[in-house]
Amino acid sequence: MLKCLGCMCTVNDIQSLLQHMRRHVKSREKVLCPFSNCAFESNVLSTFKAHVSKKHHPYDTDALKGDILICQTVNDNVIDDSSTTLDSVS
Ligand SMILES: [Zn+2]
Numbered sequence: 001m002l003k004c005l006g007c008m009c010t011v012n013d014i015q016s017l018l019q020h021m022r023r024h025v026k027s028r029e030k031v032l033c034p035f036s037n038c039a040f041e042s043n044v045l046s047t048f049k050a051h052v053s054k055k056h057h058p059y060d061t062d063a064l065k066g067d068i069l070i071c072q073t074v075n076d077n078v079i080d081d082s083s084t085t086l087d088s089v090s
Pocket residue numbers: 004005006007008009020024070071
């Protein structure tokens with residue numbers, strides 16, 4: 001079982017893992033290459049796909065990093081609902 005540390009979900013095989021990672025990339029999250037001895041990271045879907053198929057195909061489950069860390073969510077949209085200013089008349 002492979003685990004995505006980004007969203008804590010698990011997948012059963014490499015294909016599903018890669019599919020799952022693509023979803024993260026599509027939402028502009030940066031993913032790290034799940035294979036060991038590889039420090040590749042990207043948040044561009046085409047780049048990621050090209051890297052994985054060029055460098056790691058055919059996929060070898062044994063070559064995967066143990067616990068797989070996938071995504072770093074970059075999200076600056078902080079919802080601030082406390083900014084309702086009350087203009088009290090003095
Ligand atoms: Zn995930």
